[in-house]
Amino acid sequence: MHPAMTLLLQDPVPRKPSQERERHKLAKRLRRQVGQAIADFGMIEEGDRVMVCLSGGKDSYTMLDLLLHLQKKAPVRFELVAVNLDQKQPGFPEHVLPDYLRSLGVPFTIIEQDTYSVVKRVVPEGKTLCSLCSRLRRGALYQHAKDHGFTKIALGHHRDDVLATFFMNLFFHAKLATMPPKLLSDDGAHVVIRPLATVREADIRDYADWKQYPIIPCTLCGSQENLQRKQVARMMAAWEKDYPGRTETIARALSDVRPSQLADPSAFDFANLGRLTAAPLPDAHAWLAGDAENNGPDAGHV
Numbered sequence: 001m002h003p004a005m006t007l008l009l010q011d012p013v014p015r016k017p018s019q020e021r022e023r024h025k026l027a028k029r030l031r032r033q034v035g036q037a038i039a040d041f042g043m044i045e046e047g048d049r050v051m052v053c054l055s056g057g058k059d060s061y062t063m064l065d066l067l068l069h070l071q072k073k074a075p076v077r078f079e080l081v082a083v084n085l086d087q088k089q090p091g092f093p094e095h096v097l098p099d100y101l102r103s104l105g106v107p108f109t110i111i112e113q114d115t116y117s118v119v120k121r122v123v124p125e126g127k128t129l130c131s132l133c134s135r136l137r138r139g140a141l142y143q144h145a146k147d148h149g150f151t152k153i154a155l156g157h158h159r160d161d162v163l164a165t166f167f168m169n170l171f172f173h174a175k176l177a178t179m180p181p182k183l184l185s186d187d188g189a190h191v192v193i194r195p196l197a198t199v200r201e202a203d204i205r206d207y208a209d210w211k212q213y214p215i216i217p218c219t220l221c222g223s224q225e226n227l228q229r230k231q232v233a234r235m236m237a238a239w240e241k242d243y244p245g246r247t248e249t250i251a252r253a254l255s256d257v258r259p260s261q262l263a264d265p266s267a268f269d270f271a272n273l274g275r276l277t278a279a280p281l282p283d284a285h286a287w288l289a290g291d292a293e294n295n296g297p298d299a300g301h302v
């Protein structure tokens with residue numbers, strides 16, 4: 001048989017799905033996840049003025065891109081304005097974000113505030129700068145939102161940030177809490193939304209690579225990454241390697257909280273569970289009053 005015929009008769013080699021198709025699937029998945037999160041948590045409504053915080057990193061570029069896309073098809077009308085805080089870090093490429101945003105035709109504002117010098121002056125040499133830096137940044141952005149009548153502040157934290165914060169709180173602050181998808185600020189003046197809260201960081205990375213955003217490195221400040229955060233990131237990466245899918249399971253658990261199966265009396269009314277009467281319950285002091293170890297002459301002695 002002619003060699004060419006042999007080739008024709010062979011089973012066709014399965015074709016790898018084209019990169020283009022994979023990318024469209026990724027874009028569709030991200031839009032669906034963000035749209036779902038916006039709906040589930042009531043993040044955006046008719047007439048909202050959303051301040052989209054843009055740092056120049058992959059996450060915030062992706063968030064802006066997805067919000068712009070959803071805005072065109074959304075069932076409600078809302079405004080998007082990109083806002084960047086230029087913290088005056090040495091070498092910050094000032095032109096990058098304005099050039100990019102102009103090319104998109106997105107309204108934007110660059111706030112200039114030298115938080116870098118403040119942080120450098122206040123934080124002792126060798127200590128991590130991030131905590132004060134973030135507080136100052138948050139203050140500047142909140143103030144801007146207030147001065148300009150924004151009804152929502154959109155931040156680009158993704159699922160893996162949410163989980164890392166959860167574990168940081170668990171391991172180092174003894175509390176079950178993380179960055180929620182929607183939050184009212186402590187003073188009640190601002191509503192913060194996180195449209196990427198359910199999106200995997202790996203997907204954002206792929207999306208940003210594809211879109212070739214003009215990324216501004218976040219190392220300009222020269223700060224060391226927070227050690228605790230690094231530890232948690234390493235732990236999560238190791239889990240995911242050994243038990244693929246574990247990260248997603250933990251993320252799902254955050255949406256299935258059962259206060260009656262935990263131990264926080266302020267989150268669930270254990271005291272009144274299965275009561276026999278409505279009589280007031282004795283408090284801990286009353287329960288311990290007759291305990292010689294706590295109240296007797298030897299109280300406090302071993």
Ligand code: SF4
Binds near residue numbers: 218
């Ligand atoms: S890495 Fe630098 S810019 Fe980012 S929060 Fe820390 S100190 Fe601030």
